[in-house]
Amino acid sequence: xxxxxxxxxxxxxxxxxxxxxxxxxxxxxxxxxxxxxxxxxxxxxxxxxxxxxxxxxxxxxxxxxxxxxxxxxxxxxxxxxxxxxxxxxxxxxxxxxxxxxxxxxxxxxxxxxxxxxxxxxxxxxxxxxxxxxxxxxxxxxxxxxxxxxxxxxxxxxxxx
Amino acid sequence: xxxxxxxxxxxxxxxxxxxxxxxxxxxxxxxxxxxxxxxxxxxxxxxxxxxxxxxxxxxxxxxxxxxxxxxxxxxxxxxxxxxxxxxxxxxxxxxxxxxxxxxxxxxxxxxxxxxxxxxxxxxxxxxxxxxxxxxxxxxxxxxxxxxxxxxxxxxxxxxxxxxxxxxxxxxx
Numbered sequence: 500x501x502x503x504x505x506x507x508x509x510x511x512x513x514x515x516x517x518x519x520x521x522x523x524x525x526x527x528x529x530x531x532x533x534x535x536x537x538x539x540x541x542x543x544x545x546x547x548x549x550x551x552x553x554x555x556x557x558x559x560x561x562x563x564x565x566x567x568x569x570x571x572x573x574x575x576x577x578x579x580x581x582x583x584x585x586x587x588x589x590x591x592x593x594x595x596x597x598x599x600x601x602x603x604x605x606x607x608x609x610x611x612x613x614x615x616x617x618x619x620x621x622x623x624x625x626x627x628x629x630x631x632x633x634x635x636x637x638x639x640x641x642x643x644x645x646x647x648x649x650x651x652x653x654x655x656x657x658x659x
Numbered sequence: 660x661x662x663x664x665x666x667x668x669x670x671x672x673x674x675x676x677x678x679x680x681x682x683x684x685x686x687x688x689x690x691x692x693x694x695x696x697x698x699x700x701x702x703x704x705x706x707x708x709x710x711x712x713x714x715x716x717x718x719x720x721x722x723x724x725x726x727x728x729x730x731x732x733x734x735x736x737x738x739x740x741x742x743x744x745x746x747x748x749x750x751x752x753x754x755x756x757x758x759x760x761x762x763x764x765x766x767x768x769x770x771x772x773x774x775x776x777x778x779x780x781x782x783x784x785x786x787x788x789x790x791x792x793x794x795x796x797x798x799x800x801x802x803x804x805x806x807x808x809x810x811x812x813x814x815x816x817x818x819x820x821x822x823x824x825x826x827x828x829x830x831x
Contacts, residue, residue: 532710542734542829634801655813
C-alpha cells in the first residue's frame with residue numbers, strides 16, 4: 500500500500516534547543532579564559548634617556564622643562580627656550596596628593612601657555628632626590644604625561 | 660493527617676505530598692532527575708562575558724616576590740624585553756636571576772654589564788642586520804629611593820639600553 504504523504508497524524512515539531520554542545524562550548528571557553536587571564540595588569544612608562552637626539556634634530560624653537568626635586572613635596576620648575584631659562588617656578592604643598600594636584604595646575608596653566616599661546620615641551624628632565632621615593636617619581640611622570648609631555652628623561656647622576 | 664481513612668491536607672505542602680503519593684500509587688514511574696540547565700547556562704554566559712572583557716593580549720611579565728610596583732594612570736602596554744628588577748631588600752635581579760646587591764653593582768657595574776652584553780649578543784645573533792633597540796623593562800619597589808633607580812638607569816644607558824620601560828601597575 501502506498502503511504503499517504505501529508506495526511507498522517509501530525510506530530511508536534513520539537514523546537515527544543517540542544518543545550519549539550521552549547522554547554523560544552525561555554526565550559527571550554529571558561530576554562531581557556533580562566534587559564535589565560537591576567538589578573539594584575541603590568542603597564543609601562545617609557546623613559547628616553549638619550550637626550551640631544553630627537554629634540555636636537557628639529558630646528559624649531561624648542562622648550563625644555565627641568566624639574567628639580569627639593570623635598571618630596573617641593574619642586575622647582577625651570578622652563579628653557581633653546582637652552583636659556585625663560586621661566587622659573589616653585590611648587591610646594593603640604594601633602595603628596597596636594598603636591599601632584601598643584602604640579603598639574605602649574606604645568607597646565609603657567610608652563611604650557613606663555614602670553615596666551617600654547618607651547619610644546621620637547622623634553623622634560625627630572626632630577627631626583629634621595630628623599631623622594633620611586634612611587635612619587637612615577638606620580639610626577641604621570642602628571643607630565645597627562646599634560647602631553649612624553650619625551651621624559653631622568654637625570655642619572657647620584658642625587659643628594 | 661488521616662480522617663476516616665482518607666488523606667486530608669492541612670496545608671499546601673501537605674496537599675502536594677498527598678497528590679504525589681496518589682500519583683505514585685497509580686503506577687510506578689521511573690524517577691527522572693532533571694538538572695536545571697537554564698541557570699547554569701546563564702552563569703556560564705556571564706562568566707564568559709566577564710572573562711572576555713578582562714582578556715588582555717599584553718605579554719605576561721613576572722614580578723619578583725615581595726616587589727610592590729607603583730600605580731600609574733598613564734601606563735601603556737608593556738613590551739617584551741629583558742626584565743631588571745630592584746627589590747626592596749636591596750638585591751638586583753636580571754630576568755629572575757640574582758645579579759647582586761644594588762649598592763655594590765652601582766659601585767662596580769662590571770657584573771651587570773657582562774650580563775647585559777650576553778643579552779645584547781644573543782639578540783644580535785637572532786636578529787642579524789637589525790639595529791639593537793635597547794629596550795629593557797625596569798621593575799623597582801615603590802619605596803626605593805628614586806636616586807637608586809636613576810643610577811641603575813644610568814648604568815643601563817651606558818650599556819646601550821636606552822629605551823627604558825618602567826614597570827607599573829596600570830590603573831584603568
